[in-house]
Amino acid sequence: MSQASAVTRPASEASASHGPGGTVLSAILSRLVIVVPYLWLLVFFLAPFAIVFKISLSETAISMPPYFPVFSWEDGLSGFWENVKELSFANYLWLVDDPLYFNAYISSVVIAAISTFLALLVGYPMAYAMARAPSSIRMVLLMLVILPFWTSFLIRVYAWIGILKPEGLLNQFLMWAGVIDSPLQIMNTHTAIYIGIVYSYLPFMVLPLYATLEKMDFSLIEAAQDLGCPPISAFWKITFPLSLPGVVAGCLLVFIPAVGEFVIPDLLGGSQTLMIGKTLWNEFFGNRDWPVASAVAVVLLLILVVPMMFFQRAQARSQEQER
Amino acid sequence: MKSLGSIRRSFAPWNDPQARPYISFQNVTKRFGDFTAVNDLSLDIYEREFFALLGASGCGKSTLLRMLAGFETPTSGRILLDGQDLAGIPPYKRPVNMMFQSYALFPHMTVEANIAFGLKQDGMPKAQIAERVAEMLKLVRLEQFAKRKPHQLSGGQRQRVALARSVAKRPKVLLLDEPLGALDKKLREATQFELMDLQQDLGLTFVVVTHDQEEAMTMADRIAIMDKGKVMQVATPAEIYEAPSSRFVADFVGSVNMLEGTVTSRNGNSVVIKGNSGAQISVENAGDAAPGADVAFAIRPEKIRVTSKRPETAANAMEGEVWDIAYLGDMTVYHIKLGDGQVVKASALNSARVSEDPLTWSDRAWISFAPDAGVVLTR
Amino acid sequence: MQGKLSRFNITALVLGFAFLYLPIVLLVIYSFNDSKLVTVWGGFSTRWYASLLSNHLLLDAAWVTARVAFISATVATVLGTLAALALVRYTRFRGRFLFSGMVFAPLVMPEVITGLSLLLLFVAVGLDRGFLTIVLAHITFTMCFVAVVVQSRLMSFDRSLEEAAMDLGATPFRTFIHVTLPVILPAVVSGWMLAFTLSLDDLVIASFTSGPGATTLPMRIYSQVRLGVTPEINAVCTLLIGVVTIGVLAAAIVNKRRDIQRQRDEQAAAQAN
Numbered sequence: 011m012s013q014a015s016a017v018t019r020p021a022s023e024a025s026a027s028h029g030p031g032g033t034v035l036s037a038i039l040s041r042l043v044i045v046v047p048y049l050w051l052l053v054f055f056l057a058p059f060a061i062v063f064k065i066s067l068s069e070t071a072i073s074m075p076p077y078f079p080v081f082s083w084e085d086g087l088s089g090f091w092e093n094v095k096e097l098s099f100a101n102y103l104w105l106v107d108d109p110l111y112f113n114a115y116i117s118s119v120v121i122a123a124i125s126t127f128l129a130l131l132v133g134y135p136m137a138y139a140m141a142r143a144p145s146s147i148r149m150v151l152l153m154l155v156i157l158p159f160w161t162s163f164l165i166r167v168y169a170w171i172g173i174l175k176p177e178g179l180l181n182q183f184l185m186w187a188g189v190i191d192s193p194l195q196i197m198n199t200h201t202a203i204y205i206g207i208v209y210s211y212l213p214f215m216v217l218p219l220y221a222t223l224e225k226m227d228f229s230l231i232e233a234a235q236d237l238g239c240p241p242i243s244a245f246w247k248i249t250f251p252l253s254l255p256g257v258v259a260g261c262l263l264v265f266i267p268a269v270g271e272f273v274i275p276d277l278l279g280g281s282q283t284l285m286i287g288k289t290l291w292n293e294f295f296g297n298r299d300w301p302v303a304s305a306v307a308v309v310l311l312l313i314l315v316v317p318m319m320f321f322q323r324a325q326a327r328s329q330e331q332e333r
Numbered sequence: 334m335k336s337l338g339s340i341r342r343s344f345a346p347w348n349d350p351q352a353r354p355y356i357s358f359q360n361v362t363k364r365f366g367d368f369t370a371v372n373d374l375s376l377d378i379y380e381r382e383f384f385a386l387l388g389a390s391g392c393g394k395s396t397l398l399r400m401l402a403g404f405e406t407p408t409s410g411r412i413l414l415d416g417q418d419l420a421g422i423p424p425y426k427r428p429v430n431m432m433f434q435s436y437a438l439f440p441h442m443t444v445e446a447n448i449a450f451g452l453k454q455d456g457m458p459k460a461q462i463a464e465r466v467a468e469m470l471k472l473v474r475l476e477q478f479a480k481r482k483p484h485q486l487s488g489g490q491r492q493r494v495a496l497a498r499s500v501a502k503r504p505k506v507l508l509l510d511e512p513l514g515a516l517d518k519k520l521r522e523a524t525q526f527e528l529m530d531l532q533q534d535l536g537l538t539f540v541v542v543t544h545d546q547e548e549a550m551t552m553a554d555r556i557a558i559m560d561k562g563k564v565m566q567v568a569t570p571a572e573i574y575e576a577p578s579s580r581f582v583a584d585f586v587g588s589v590n591m592l593e594g595t596v597t598s599r600n601g602n603s604v605v606i607k608g609n610s611g612a613q614i615s616v617e618n619a620g621d622a623a624p625g626a627d628v629a630f631a632i633r634p635e636k637i638r639v640t641s642k643r644p645e646t647a648a649n650a651m652e653g654e655v656w657d658i659a660y661l662g663d664m665t666v667y668h669i670k671l672g673d674g675q676v677v678k679a680s681a682l683n684s685a686r687v688s689e690d691p692l693t694w695s696d697r698a699w700i701s702f703a704p705d706a707g708v709v710l711t712r
Numbered sequence: 713m714q715g716k717l718s719r720f721n722i723t724a725l726v727l728g729f730a731f732l733y734l735p736i737v738l739l740v741i742y743s744f745n746d747s748k749l750v751t752v753w754g755g756f757s758t759r760w761y762a763s764l765l766s767n768h769l770l771l772d773a774a775w776v777t778a779r780v781a782f783i784s785a786t787v788a789t790v791l792g793t794l795a796a797l798a799l800v801r802y803t804r805f806r807g808r809f810l811f812s813g814m815v816f817a818p819l820v821m822p823e824v825i826t827g828l829s830l831l832l833l834f835v836a837v838g839l840d841r842g843f844l845t846i847v848l849a850h851i852t853f854t855m856c857f858v859a860v861v862v863q864s865r866l867m868s869f870d871r872s873l874e875e876a877a878m879d880l881g882a883t884p885f886r887t888f889i890h891v892t893l894p895v896i897l898p899a900v901v902s903g904w905m906l907a908f909t910l911s912l913d914d915l916v917i918a919s920f921t922s923g924p925g926a927t928t929l930p931m932r933i934y935s936q937v938r939l940g941v942t943p944e945i946n947a948v949c950t951l952l953i954g955v956v957t958i959g960v961l962a963a964a965i966v967n968k969r970r971d972i973q974r975q976r977d978e979q980a981a982a983q984a985n
Contacts, residue, residue: 035883035885036423036883036884036885039884039885040802040884042794043794043797043798043801043802044794044798044802044805044811046791046794047791047792047794047795047798047811047815047855047859048798048807048811048814050791050851050852050855051795051811051814051815051852052814054830054833054848054849054851054852055814055817055818055852056814057833058829058830058832058833059829061829061832061833061836062825062828062829062832065832075835081836132728132731133728135720135721135724135728136724136725136728136729138721138724139721139722139724139725139728140725142718142721143721143725151725153960153964154729154732155729155732156960157957157960158732158733158736159909160905160909160956160957160960161736161952161953161956161957162912162913162930162949162952162953163913163915164913164915164930164933164934165739165933165949165952165953166735166736168739168933168937168945168949169735169736169738169739169949170735171937172735172738172739172742173734173735173738179738209731209732209735212728212731212732262820263819263820266820266821266822267820267821267822267823269822270821270822270823270824270825271822272822272823272824272916273915273916273934277937287822287824290824290828291824291916294828294920295919300832303828304828304832307824307825307828307829310822310825311825314820314821314822317820318817318820318821321816321819321820322812322813322816322817325812325816326812329799329863329867402875402879403878403879404875404878423878424875424878424879425878425879425880425881425882425883426881429879430879430880431875431876431879433872433875433876434872435870435872437870437872437873437875437876438876439873439876439877439891439895440873440895441894441895450877450880450882450890451880451881454880454881454882454886455881482977484974484977484978484981485977485978485980485981486981487981490981498876498880499879499880502880502881
């Protein structure tokens, strides 16, 4: 049911209603459609970041709230100015001084990057196989990939504890099979975290990859083979480049949240595994140091801003292509 | 020139100086960014006309229709309906209804609900709606399908539902965007006549957008041929075919031969044209051709007679070689190559089972035609 | 274009799905383990399910979680649908770039940052933490997922349906209610289900933004897991998995039935002509 008139009608510039002006009510309603979610996001998403920044410039205090200064309406304009003068970048200097934080950031980025790569290794063949499957079972396969996602993330990570611990099922199986003599120490290592992240974020990698691969015209591969190109070469020269948008989307969808991941390093990693999400949590809940936690958050945001903008751009581009 | 009216000879409001056009486009321009879809277009459509906008894709015909429906706003110019300026009136307030190319039937509603939709928006009482819906179903012969949903119908049935839905509100003007495009050939022919009958019975003004010449020629009272956002000619099908006003129009509808040359002399409505090979023809319907002008004589293949010997009483005759023959069963199309290299198409009905004068490839042949068999075109 | 899958492809699928489902399967099996130890199979038993019924902490938390999820999913669906409409239908308005950024950012934003920032907002405003704050937080981060799902559906939506409705006299508002919404309803519903699941599942954001009396099930499970793995947790998890699986399967079966019926109708119509 295509829109033939779209051939002669490039993207319209008109913003609100179709046609020239509507009734006053319809104009108001169309404004509301934009304004209501916009306001909500401004208040509950954007404004909080400003507050985080402000807190990161504050000092910790034994009070409620546990930071100083506290802006309040009663202070008036002069009081406001007094409070502003109390703000400082001391927390940021603290972050720079203590190598713990720097290491945590680096470690988080590295772990996230490795996990993303592993997720790509595991997810790509799955997505490819799904895209090549006969269309009758494709839907079923898709559902099977999504189903674990609908079940609890916490539960699934927790399940891995039972498998990976020294007395866990994996070691039991391997020893029973005679592959190893003594239990492997996987729990509380980076390996456990890789497994955890790949496991939890796999649907996020598979779905965009599948969406891109599904649209691909596989007769291109046949044409390449007909022209003398061996299958593996055809994959690298044709399939992979064409699937790149899906690869980028999947990697970003895994990498960015993985950098700040908390649950997985907390449950599966140990004291050796440094990830910034855990550090932030500890600062906040453990040390009750809200200002430092806020500074950690701000720096993390700054690190992630560039990949997030890539993600934004990729989303916008795929939107344009669909039009 | 003799009057070439519509088939309905008595119906020709465009010739009546007293008649006021029902729909009027006045210097309408529509731009999308850098692209000009409709370029300073002026057009009048009269009440009860079956009007066709004919052109290739991208010529602006759909944009024009959508501006009339209210889905696009003219960048400049006015559109008047029954004397009223439509500017600022949204589509849901215009007394115009449209039948969409894709039918746009609401998939979650039954046939009945689809047809009743427009009536509900007007706040018509339920009993009246039911009556009108029943009337519409009878009109398009879909009474037994009332409770079905669109996906339970065939393509032709869906088209009829779309039609019924668009006339349910008895609009004064019905716009049809490529109404027959999705139908197969047989169904298309039958539906063409159905649409014409419907238009007559209901007394509506139809504006049809199509790229199919046959469709336009069959159904319309008048056709506007459009190209690149402009109207090239507005006339009855007969006028467009027999008296095209430009090379573009002549070439657009049906096949045509363009005999090129220069006017050597003019006498009243007749001119003598000298071709590049030196051959001269004497023709009428000279239009505004003046001596010395470069012109083309546009003549349709069926107006040219092909003989193996020079015809004795022909006003214009030229000799050539049979370059190609296409035997189509009901007629034969000859491609005759003239002395100067021009290839002329001439078609002849095979009215007798056995031809008396069979020609074959490479034979010498003569083409001939009457002085008024075509028109002289300067543009 | 597709035919039989190569052996490589089949292997990839089997291994991949095994990887995905093995932990879940093991979890379910061991919830019926009579022994408290994960390593020893003590025989089939449902005692952990029985003891669940008397575990008030877990049950209360489950009730809180269910209410939070239901309310936040519903509001998030409304907001997310509006946001999707705004993004798809209005190509130019002031601040569109910012708006689009705000809608997509939570998709990838680490939860610790979202949680922390929302908590600080509530403290700064003086809003007591509890049921309301968790709901507000969940609405904020789940509405973006709804927006993505609905937006994807809206992009493939046939605009001529809306034009037809307006042509027949329906105002843009009426057109949305009577034509657009019914047609995109499946996408809106799956958006709701997605928001519901995300809320049900959330640990980090809830930890930051909850207060006394509003402990969610993930929070409860997490605190118990830190103390030690008990099979009761397995039982809870199995129940949750069971509920979700049944729900998703039911939805899938209903859809499949509807599709088959639809195909049959179309074939019948085509043949009848």
